[in-house]
Amino acid sequence: MMSRRGMAALIIFALLAVTPPVLIFMGQGFFASVVTRMMIYAIAALSLDLILGYGALVSFGHAAFLGIGAYAVLMLNSLGVTDIAAQFGAAAVAAAVFAAITGTIALRTRGVYFIMITLAFGQMLYFFLISLSVFGGDDGASLPARSTIMGQGWLDHDLALFYLVLGILALCFLGLTRLTMSRFGRVLIGTREDALRMQAIGFRILPYQLTAYVISAMICSVAGVLLANQLEYVSPQLASWQRSGELIIMVVLGGIGSLTGAMTGALFTIGLEEGMARISEHWKLYFGLLLLAVVLFSPGGLATLAARITGKGRPE
Amino acid sequence: MSNLLLLQVLNGAQFGILLFLVAAGLTLVFGIMDFINLAHGVLYMVGAYLMASLSMLTGSFWWGLLLTLPATMLVGLVLEVAIFRRLYDRPHLDQVLATFALVMILSEGVKIIWGAAPLNVSMPNLLSGSIPLAGPIRFPVYRLAIIAAGLATAFGLWFVIGRTRIGMLLRAGAHDRAMVSALGVDIGRLFMLVFAFGAMLAGFAGAMVSPILSVDPGMGDQILILGFVVIVIGGVGSIRGAFVASLLVGIIDTVGRIFGPIVLKMVLELDAATQAGRTVAPMLVYILMAAILCWRPNGLFGRTSA
Amino acid sequence: MSDVLLQVRGLRKSYGALAVTDDVSLDVQAGQVHAIIGPNGAGKTTLIAQLSGQLSPDAGRVVYDGNDITHLDMPGRVRRGLARSFQLTRILPQLSVLENVAIAVQARSGSSFRFWRGAASEAALNDQAMECLSEVGLAQKAHLPARLISHGEKRQLELAVALATRPRLLLLDEPLAGTGPDEAAMLVDLLARLRSRVTMMLIEHDMGAVFQLADRVSVLVYGRIVASGTPDAIRDDPAVRTAYLGEEEGTP
Ligand SMILES: Nc1ncnc2c1ncn2[C@@H]1O[C@H](COP(=O)(O)OP(=O)(O)OP(=O)(O)O)[C@@H](O)[C@H]1O
Numbered sequence: 001m002m003s004r005r006g007m008a009a010l011i012i013f014a015l016l017a018v019t020p021p022v023l024i025f026m027g028q029g030f031f032a033s034v035v036t037r038m039m040i041y042a043i044a045a046l047s048l049d050l051i052l053g054y055g056a057l058v059s060f061g062h063a064a065f066l067g068i069g070a071y072a073v074l075m076l077n078s079l080g081v082t083d084i085a086a087q088f089g090a091a092a093v094a095a096a097v098f099a100a101i102t103g104t105i106a107l108r109t110r111g112v113y114f115i116m117i118t119l120a121f122g123q124m125l126y127f128f129l130i131s132l133s134v135f136g137g138d139d140g141a142s143l144p145a146r147s148t149i150m151g152q153g154w155l156d157h158d159l160a161l162f163y164l165v166l167g168i169l170a171l172c173f174l175g176l177t178r179l180t181m182s183r184f185g186r187v188l189i190g191t192r193e194d195a196l197r198m199q200a201i202g203f204r205i206l207p208y209q210l211t212a213y214v215i216s217a218m219i220c221s222v223a224g225v226l227l228a229n230q231l232e233y234v235s236p237q238l239a240s241w242q243r244s245g246e247l248i249i250m251v252v253l254g255g256i257g258s259l260t261g262a263m264t265g266a267l268f269t270i271g272l273e274e275g276m277a278r279i280s281e282h283w284k285l286y287f288g289l290l291l292l293a294v295v296l297f298s299p300g301g302l303a304t305l306a307a308r309i310t311g312k313g314r315p316e
Numbered sequence: 317m318s319n320l321l322l323l324q325v326l327n328g329a330q331f332g333i334l335l336f337l338v339a340a341g342l343t344l345v346f347g348i349m350d351f352i353n354l355a356h357g358v359l360y361m362v363g364a365y366l367m368a369s370l371s372m373l374t375g376s377f378w379w380g381l382l383l384t385l386p387a388t389m390l391v392g393l394v395l396e397v398a399i400f401r402r403l404y405d406r407p408h409l410d411q412v413l414a415t416f417a418l419v420m421i422l423s424e425g426v427k428i429i430w431g432a433a434p435l436n437v438s439m440p441n442l443l444s445g446s447i448p449l450a451g452p453i454r455f456p457v458y459r460l461a462i463i464a465a466g467l468a469t470a471f472g473l474w475f476v477i478g479r480t481r482i483g484m485l486l487r488a489g490a491h492d493r494a495m496v497s498a499l500g501v502d503i504g505r506l507f508m509l510v511f512a513f514g515a516m517l518a519g520f521a522g523a524m525v526s527p528i529l530s531v532d533p534g535m536g537d538q539i540l541i542l543g544f545v546v547i548v549i550g551g552v553g554s555i556r557g558a559f560v561a562s563l564l565v566g567i568i569d570t571v572g573r574i575f576g577p578i579v580l581k582m583v584l585e586l587d588a589a590t591q592a593g594r595t596v597a598p599m600l601v602y603i604l605m606a607a608i609l610c611w612r613p614n615g616l617f618g619r620t621s622a
Numbered sequence: 623m624s625d626v627l628l629q630v631r632g633l634r635k636s637y638g639a640l641a642v643t644d645d646v647s648l649d650v651q652a653g654q655v656h657a658i659i660g661p662n663g664a665g666k667t668t669l670i671a672q673l674s675g676q677l678s679p680d681a682g683r684v685v686y687d688g689n690d691i692t693h694l695d696m697p698g699r700v701r702r703g704l705a706r707s708f709q710l711t712r713i714l715p716q717l718s719v720l721e722n723v724a725i726a727v728q729a730r731s732g733s734s735f736r737f738w739r740g741a742a743s744e745a746a747l748n749d750q751a752m753e754c755l756s757e758v759g760l761a762q763k764a765h766l767p768a769r770l771i772s773h774g775e776k777r778q779l780e781l782a783v784a785l786a787t788r789p790r791l792l793l794l795d796e797p798l799a800g801t802g803p804d805e806a807a808m809l810v811d812l813l814a815r816l817r818s819r820v821t822m823m824l825i826e827h828d829m830g831a832v833f834q835l836a837d838r839v840s841v842l843v844y845g846r847i848v849a850s851g852t853p854d855a856i857r858d859d860p861a862v863r864t865a866y867l868g869e870e871e872g873t874p
């Protein structure tokens with residue numbers, strides 16, 4: 001039996017899979033790259049939802065891991081390592097180390113402190129990236145060429161990149177779905193619901209939260225590797241605090257604590273940004289107003305809003 | 317060399333004082349209302365822009381400053397009444413999102429009104445020029461004036477919080493909100509006041525800095541995040557902590573950026589040292605924050621419970 | 623059966639000037655039910671919090687099963703068989719009743735660093751959880767979301783969760799609080815059955831239950847133990863009657 005959300009996810013993946021041929025048929029092949037970017041952010045949003053939605057850890061430094069992933073590509077590329085598997089590996093290891101260190105410190109605290117500290121560590125990485133004058137400092141640098149797969153330049157074709165991203169998104173979705181239903185996921189959800197209760201049945205919660213934080217960081221770094229390839233350009237802006245904010249927005253708009261929600265939230269947010277940016281130079285103003293309205297009047301995100309409008313009550 | 321160090325320490329102190337003006341409002345709002353306001357940095361920016369316009373309009377730095385203060389206070393009041401008060405009882409995540417939305421709205425709004433190009437504010441004659449410091453090194457009068465104004469504000473805050481009835485209520489409120497309500501004080505009004513006052517301090521900082529920095533739409537971000545670092549180091553809700561941490565952060569950041577590469581180069585005698593110094597210096601304050609957190613999870617002057 | 627399972631010596635805890643736990647010493651004998659009674663605000667919950675490791679005392683020692691556990695954290699104590707229930711029910715509202723118990727079983731059976739296999743389909747966890755639920759009479763509600771059951775049922779669930787940790791010593795903080803007469807009678811029966819397996823420290827305002835279950839009663843007033851003895855001795859102690867029982871209409 002499949003849940004409504006599982007069904008929704010399946011439909012989304014099916015729609016995504018047929019997007020490029022349809023767009024090309026319509027003569028709008030360019031939009032496929034927009035959809036690629038939407039899916040990359042969906043991976044990042046999924047990773048954030050693991051700690052934000054399931055662990056109730058409001059991390060405001062998640063873009064750092066996007067930055068780590070993207071710079072892993074740039075740095076390895078400059079050393080002549082273009083293989084994407086090697087880049088994924090290096091990015092994931094670097095992200096894991098950074099997450100383990102900063103997470104150990106940040107997770108000793110709660111609430112507002114945790115938000116501020118993750119924000120500060122994110123900013124620390126941002127300044128680190130800016131200081132790398134070899135890689136363009138403030139401005140960043142463009143990627144000489146996209147990554148290779150087993151020595152082949154397949155990813156130079158946008159379509160190949162599209163389906164690689166789609167595949168990885170599907171893998172992440174499946175993996176995280178399993179994880180949230182596993183023993184580990186249950187413990188994580190338990191700490192979200194009531195940390196004291198969890199301790200009173202014998203769980204030391206820090207290792208679980210830290211593990212979730214590290215897993216989340218590693219997945220997000222994968223999104224960073226893909227993003228560098230999609231943009232063919234890497235800059236510290238990928239790791240800015242505004243980007244971390246945007247990632248949170250995606251998760252919350254889609255409905256926090258639901259993987260399908262986080263994914264749709266990302267697709268929707270990036271799509272909306274792209275659309276608005278075409279209409280007005282000052283799209284951020286309207287985006288901000290929309291976000292403010294959603295937070296003030298529909299705390300459950302767009303999912304609740306949609307449910308309320310269609311009269312279906314709270315989606316379970 | 318030691319003269320140069322003195323100069324940089326003074327520069328750092330001046331930066332720290334500005335940071336304090338921003339952090340003071342932030343930490344009060346955190347401590348008393350348990351409210352996280354990402355839009356606080358934007359108030360600093362708005363202060364600088366208002367200063368640019370008002371001083372141009374009146375043709376006087378002083379009139380500009382005098383008008384900027386109530387104007388930013390008004391902005392703070394409007395935001396509090398229209399938005400923030402709906403968020404006090406909401407989860408932190410909602411506060412983060414709503415105030416982040418405000419950052420987007422106000423930053424973009426500023427771009428629409430004033431354009432994206434940086435603005436300049438001219439320095440008043442009275443405060444331009446510099447005084448000899450030691451040997452050939454001189455220090456700008458204006459920066460001294462910022463330090464003096466900041467110290468005066470800090471003293472004023474210390475007096476208000478330590479010696480007046482309102483201050484007593486604030487301290488009590490930071491400790492136990494219900495108790496203040498029980499004293500028959502309208503907690504909503506108290507919050508509004510704190511907020512407006514915090515906004516004014518941030519605006520004041522923005523106005524003061526406008527003649528020495530270019531006024532641009534991104535100027536609030538950096539100061540906001542350093543403000544958080546200050547609060548984490550000093551302890552949420554503690555004005556004294558904010559003061560000490562601001563100076564610490566201001567001085568370490570400024571001195572580190574100048575001397576980090578120099579010192580490393582002396583130690584390592586390598587070309588790579590300059591790059592390493594340039595890399596480490598901007599990270600110093602964050603490393604300091606991490607170290608202090610390991611040592612005292614609630615900050616230097618934070619309450620010790622949980 | 624006169625081994626001391628829990629030994630408390632000179633325990634102190636103050637909030638500011640208020641001494642909430644004031645030089646408390648007591649022994650809990652293995653296999654017994656040791657009741658702690660005392661007026662509201664006497665410091666009973668604070669005492670439990672220190673014994674369970676939620677709060678650390680300002681001074682004093684806690685020795686459990688021959689080991690000094692004063693500095694052991696709560697999860698560590700739970701794993702050694704020292705479990706507690708909460709006065710104010712703490713359940714995981716988004717989980718089902720069964721999952722609330724199964725997660726406690728999970729805590730003591732194997733690693734929870736398993737990321738792939740569905741936890742809901744682990745028969746070993748569910749079976750043991752079901753047993754605990756049957757024991758407290760909540761089996762038929764197993765699949766409801768925990769937030770939807772009644773207050774009395776949440777008290778039963780609270781107890782089932784504590785049992786699922788396989789405790790040797792159970793610290794019960796007012797298990798009957800807020801239950802109706804039927805539920806209370808059922809819970810008292812349950813505790814009576816449990817006493818052959820589990821040593822208990824029972825905090826309770828319901829004097830009927832206390833005198834029915836307890837082997838030993840200590841009276842806590844303003845953070846101090848003012849009397850300690852058999853139920854009969856305590857009932858007849860004039861100091862206790864004036865300090866506490868007088869107002870409570872203790873039902874013998
Ligand atoms: N964190 C705290 N800070 C300050 N005072 C506290 C704190 N926790 C408890 N107290 C005080 O300690 C005293 C004892 O509280 P406790 O909850 O232990 O009492 P109790 O005996 O369990 O009462 P009841 O029968 O109502 O459950 C009370 O006066 C309470 O106000």
Ligand SMILES: [Mg+2]
Nearest residue numbers: 666667668709
């Ligand atoms: Mg109690």
